[in-house]
Amino acid sequence: MINPRSQYNFILLLLVFFSFEGHSQEYWNNIVKKPSSLGLENGFIEVKTSEFNLKLVKTSQTVAGLYPVADANFDFTPGERLEIRDKDSLYHLGDLNLTLKNTQGDWVNYSSAYKRKPVEKLSVKGNVLMASDMTNTFPEELPVNIKRYYEEDNGNLILRFVLKNTSDAPLEIGALGVPMIFNNILEGKSLDEAHADNVFFDPYIGMDAGYLEVKHLSGKGSALLVLPEENMPFEAYRPLLDDPTRRSIVFEGFHEWMSLSKAYAVNQWKGVQQWNKPTSILLKPDEEKDFAVKFVLAKSIKNVQQSLIDHKMPTAVGVPGYVLPKNVNGQLFIKNSSKIKNIAVEPQGAISIEKKQQLKSGYVAYQVNGQQWGRARITIDYEDGKQQTINYKIIKSEAEVIADFGHFLTTEQWFDNEEDPFNRNPSVISYDYEAKKQVTQDSRAWIAGLSDEGGAGSWLAAMMKQYVQPDKEEIDKLSEFVHKTLWGTIQYAEGENKYGVKKSVFYYEPDSMPKGTYNDTINYKTWAAWNHKHANDPGRSYNYPHVTAAYWVMYRLARYHTGLVENKPWDWYLKQAYHTAIAMTELAPYYAQFGQMEGTVFLNVLKDLKREGINDLAENLEFKMKERADHWKSLNYPFGSEMPWDSTGQEEVFMWSDYFGYTEKAAITLNAVLAYMPTMPHWAYNGNARRYWDFLYGGKLSRVERQIHHYGSALNAIPVLKAYQNSPDDFHLLKVGYGGLLGGISNITKDGFGPAAFHSFPQTLEIDYLSGDYGSGFFGYAINSTSYLTKTADFGWVSFGGNIKSNKDKVEMMLTTAAKNKVFIAPEGLLITLDAGSINKVGYNEKEKEVRLYLNPKNDYTPTAFLQSNKNVNLPFKMDNGAYKIPLSEKESEIVIKL
Structure with a gap:
């Protein structure tokens, strides 16, 4: 039963969803009105390999469906939306983008998708399944002839483009990209349908060793790997922002695999340090050049590395990963059929790398040590001409990182304005690192309101820092926050033992506040500028774990240390944590049915209540949590949230399922996590749990974009590493989980600022400048930090x-x-x-x-x-x-x- 207040809160929060869905529907309607251009009315062509069934549109010879033979009903592409997406400018697998320098020295973009025309079918022989001259679908002035071939190679599928310079002068190709169009459009799908139909994809942007892995949402079944076949090093990964398919909370967007990217690097991406050195090529008059990628199947996600080895790909395994603290002797294991010719490091001296030994397993072992803070790249040249890059992030020792972080939070972000009309003092408040100032106002009420992930994130991080590395001076400040601001302002008593948590302390209500309270340069005419009533609503369950965690840390500090906490006895804090957890189930019942980010704290509270012998509270908390776990047990995919799809509820769902012995549900949850949390030789994507919309709600640069080590990385590391402890022979789990763990602190700046996440778009590749919801991820790092x-x-x-x-x-x-x-x-x-x-x-x-x-x-x-x-x-x-x-x-x- 949903009480009216929670129901109202539910409707209010879903406004953000519907606002995007409304725009998305408008976009779809606009797309539908556009004339069809693929020529679907002329039918399809079906060809087969021993691994794939390939369906092509006859007129365009673009891919209409890509099905693994072993699962003939599953389509890796968005073929189910083909009749909507058969218009100009909507990309399909089989398209090609390129940028050429004209005679005036300007870069000109060309695409097979912009204005469709029928391609010319070519005769085929040998291993060629289908071929066409696709020059017609490019502008007439294009000085290049382009042929496309679909080929078979031992059951695998090759997509090949042959470019010929038809002009009488050399042509510089400054960008060449193959759109990777796979079915990640979740719009209109239930969780069951999405897990049955859709895929995730993750890039290893590693040149000739690079690949794209495409996986079922469920984490089960075969994984599709896209590999470089000929002249297609994975140099860059560009978002296709010109595809009109609406990016939203139900669609991250399409990207293209780029083998050449210099034209973008000198224009749209100017001044941004890219993952790889941007390159171009010169094509002489009448010269032809092939560009090809290969599609192969790995038996499972955990079989990806072996599949790469089987296909003669250079492979690398980094220990403890590719976020490397300076005091750690990292290890890098390289395996390739060709010997290493040269190893280079950029910036020079940023990493030292020393060969240690050749192992019986075929790997060559190296010791790597971080010497210089920041991003660094190792480039390996092999004797067969292949090149591999491995991107590292070098950080200070973990102890130094966390000390700097705690200091920044309790100094630069320490807010103690006694005249504050919203009673936020004292507290650790949100921070704008670009402006170098505290955020006391924002059109999103929660950012400045000390609640929600985006507002509570900073004080939550400051509290969790004390669990990792107690500091008496910092704890004294935070004790003041707990007793003056947290209790009585953010949290309040509503009836006996019903400790509600507000959605925001800050609100927008100019008629009830003194003139000049609100900055007139901020646009408060949005749904997110909550008034006082809305801000006071206790119906959002996701706010309760933050408060519970604060009390739980204070309990641990008071219980196991001497003189760190002196305000209240340890049992007061533990009972406050308990009451907050119970209040969530009573005052926020709708969202409490979902897994909560940081929900692991409720399990920790339960265990501590049992250890302390406070049995009546422990029994009640366990009963309440089992009700929730029993509900999850009844669902096929219990990962719902306030969003249509999410990557944060899995943490708590797994931990309670594991605790109550619901092994089948725990396994389903773990597999789903592994589907969106890859391990690959790149610090940004290794252990990076999929997240792409929270820059809208907790970031300064607001856009739908894959976030690099947003809080999902460290939170999802909790179930992955717990699963590893349950199954210590499964090395894959340790690699994934630890990648997420260290990813959780990889973006902390040299002086200690914790940002919402890192931007993946190649035009940015930098941290977001708002502290946002970082604290939720730091919770994952703090309670999960373990030496293995x-x-x-x-x-x-x-x-x-x-x-x-x-x-x-x-x-x-x-x-x-x-x-x-x-x-x-x-x-x-x-x-x-x-x-x-x-x-x-x-x-x-x-x-x-x-x-x-x-x-x-x-x-x-x-x-x-x-x-x-x-x-x-x-x-x-x-x-x-x-x-x-x-x-x-x-x-x-x-x-x-x-x-």
């Missing part, structure tokens, strides 16, 4: 979150995380967690089944370590709250664990 020690068949001993030394059966890992409070020994499935205290290093003797922990000395606030484990480790210390209570000394303490 594992042994793999291909690489031997490797560590994520530490530096290792190994000697046969013995291995030692120095921890490099910021908190240094969690260690997972994969061969034993052993997770060690310190509620207080930190670990300097860990030793593991595989033969003797022995683990040695070396705990750091005590400090003024942490005289005692509290150690818990997922296994019975039988240590000679007293138990307290389910953990071993270990007195720390002035020196390092050694703890021996026999397994």
